[in-house]
Amino acid sequence: MKGKSFTGKTHMPTPTKVIWFANVNLINNAKWAYEMILNTNKRVEMIVTQDWEWTGSAEVADVVLPVHSWMELTIPDMTASCSNPFLQLWQGGIKPMYNSKQDNETFAGVAGKLAELTGDKRYRDYWRFYLDDTENKNVYLQRMLDGSSTSSGYVVEDLLKKDRPVLCMFRTYPRITGWEQIHESKPFYNKTGRLEFYREEDEFIE
Incomplete structure (x- = not known):
């Protein structure tokens, strides 16, 4: 920024070439949409959005990929929220109305084509359970459940049979942010281990 690098000597920031997002209307959520549309997005070479509605983000995107709505999902999906x-x-619950795909199917489709164009099979290998071993698509959801301390132990097939929400395994209910730090004297996950209302590093000041 202004001729100064804030990323240290080992990392050189490069201009953003592509923005590809799903399940969000970035323009609608932007705190300064005017700045994004008129200045920021103009410097990005390609903007891709995945949506089932014509949103403000779709209006300014270079590519709009049509995806299933939540009631049209042909493959199981998972959701959670930071507010509960x-x-x-x-x-x-219903058959897709139009020629759309599920979010992950679009990623897998592009990855498969990139593997074909570049000869690098790693693109395809990453989405193997969508492109080749299609009977095991739920493996990606199961990996996310297994890899999280708040969902480890849950099984995809069991949760689909329940057909209702389950509790994430937080330490408290209702969820209390910072409970371990307050009651067990654990440090906060930052430089000082304390609540910080001021940072002296250049990247925060400038």
Whole structure:
């Protein structure tokens, strides 16, 4: 920024070439949409959005990929929120109305084509359970459940049979942010281990 690097000597920031997002309307959520549309996005070479509605983000995107709505999902999906302690898996209830794909199917499709164009099979290997071993698509959801301290122990097939939300395994209910730091004297996960209302590093000041 202004000729100064804030990333140290080992990392050189490069201009953003592509923005590809799903399940969010970035322009609608932007705190300064005017700045994004008129200045920031103009410097990005390609903007891709995945949506089932024509949003403000779709209006300014270079590519709009049509995806299933939540009630059309042909493959199980999972959701949670930072505002409540619940986790839910479900699959759609109606047949997709149009020629759309599920979010992960679009990623897998592009990855498969990149593997074909570049000869690098790692693109395809990453999405193997969508492109080749299609009977095991739920393996990606199961990996996320297994890798999280708040969902480890849950099984995708069991949650789909329940057809209702389950509790994430936080330490408290209702969820209390910073409970361990307050009651067990654990440090906060930052440089000082304390609550910080001021940072002296250049990247925060400038």
